[in-house]
Amino acid sequence: MxxxxxxxxxxxxxxxxxxxxxxxxxxxxxxxxxxxxxxxxxxxxxxxxxxxxxxxxxxxxxxxxxxxxxxxxxxxxxxxxxxxxxxxxxxxxxxxxxxxxxxxxxxxxxxxxxxxxxxxxYQHGHDDVFAALERVREGQPANRREADDLLAEHVDSRPTRLFLATNLVRSEQGGLTLRVGLDHIRQDYEAIIxxxxxxxxxxxxxxxxxxxxxxxxxxxxxxxxxxxxxxxxxxxxxxxxxxxxxxxxxxxxxxxxxxxxxxxx
Incomplete structure (x- = not known):
């Protein structure tokens, strides 16, 4: 490999x-x-x-x-x-x-x-987190407050949302985007757990x-x-x-x- x-x-x-x-x-x-x-x-x-x-x-x-x-x-x-x-x-x-x-x-x-x-x-335990990150990717927030609102649609815990927000970076277009390879992570989640x-x-x-x-x-x-x-x-x-x-x-x-x-x- x-x-x-x-x-x-x-x-x-x-x-x-x-x-x-x-x-x-x-x-x-x-x-x-x-x-x-x-x-x-x-x-x-x-x-x-x-x-x-x-x-x-x-x-x-x-x-x-x-x-x-x-x-x-x-x-x-x-x-x-x-x-x-x-x-x-x-x-x-x-x-x-x-x-x-x-x-x-x-x-x-x-x-x-x-x-x-x-x-x-382990059992599956990140469905809400993946859904929250997917929502941010779709929503293309302009700032971290908007991003937090999108994350909150799936994740109630503010500390968890703050942790997830560390994966956001400013795109060339000026908005916030994910820096994690979310699709690859989700595709091989069985291996991760x-x-x-x-x-x-x-x-x-x-x-x-x-x-x-x-x-x-x-x-x-x-x-x-x-x-x-x-x-x-x-x-x-x-x-x-x-x-x-x-x-x-x-x-x-x-x-x-x-x-x-x-x-x-």
Whole structure:
């Protein structure tokens, strides 16, 4: 398979240039931009690279959203940057990409941080979100207030609408347009809600962070998680939902940094 040439943010660490870098992978309909405040914290101790997956952020649009394909894209970025071994952090869909990378190329992964996702097949849960984005695409809003009104026709939650609005950019015609490859995402949604790629368990150091108000990593899913990630330590963040890095940013940052600091440089 031919990898997509992904966009990425590369934040060097002046204080610790020799520390093992951290690669950050966003979730469905997210982007590297969502992680800028976290990158500033983590780059004090190591180089941090945040990636836009295919059909997201500033990366190209391309057919296929399988975890094997997205893992190949991330691996190509690592090769391009001559990153032989990295820590990997992934949230939600990005967590499944991170697990896939660790399972398929364990020699490239020093440790793994999985944020609020389990390696299981989920039920359909984004129909309203896709409908809202489609409504914005059809409505061609002139400004963000108009865009929010269109999103609100399908999504009641204002925080969710604000998150979705991060996918809007100004078009050459002056209005707002989507920057995500919505059609490709919808066409391969079954793959997105499916299990990570790979056949072997990842035996390396693993931290799984979950929100106590999120259903994405329930206790019933832990046996499947430990089958695939036998060394996983599961930590639950209080007063946090699925976007736990936004709900409890300081606790999230500190949990990740403490885990990485405990690993072999």
């Amino acid at each position: 031919t990898p997509v040439d992904l966009y990425y943010l590369d934040q060097p660490s002046d204080e610790h240039p020799d520390a093992t870098p951290l690669v950050v992978i966003h979730g469905l309909l997210g982007s590297a931009d969502n992680w800028r405040s976290h990158l500033k914290v983590w780059q004090t101790s190591r180089r941090v690279i945040a990636i836009d997956l295919r059909n997201h952020g500033r990366s190209p649009h391309a057919a296929g959203m399988s975890y094997a394909q997205m893992t190949a894209d991330v691996l190509a970025v690592m090769d391009k940057l001559s990153l032989s071994r990295v820590h990997v952090l992934g949230h939600s869909m990005g967590g499944k990409v991170a697990i896939s990378l660790a399972r398929q190329h364990p020699e490239r992964v020093a440790s793994l941080v999985v944020a609020d996702i389990a390696p299981v097949t 499916g299990v990570p790629a790979g056949t072997a368990a990842y035996e390396g150091p693993t931290l799984v962070l979950r929100g106590d108000e999120s259903p994405y990593v329930s206790d019933a899913m832990l046996p499947a998680l430990r089958d695939m990630l036998p060394s996983a330590r599961v930590v639950t963040l209080k007063q946090a939902g699925h976007w736990l890095h936004a709900d409890q940013p300081t606790a999230f940052q500190q949990s990740v940094e403490a885990f990485l600091a405990a690993q072999t440089p």
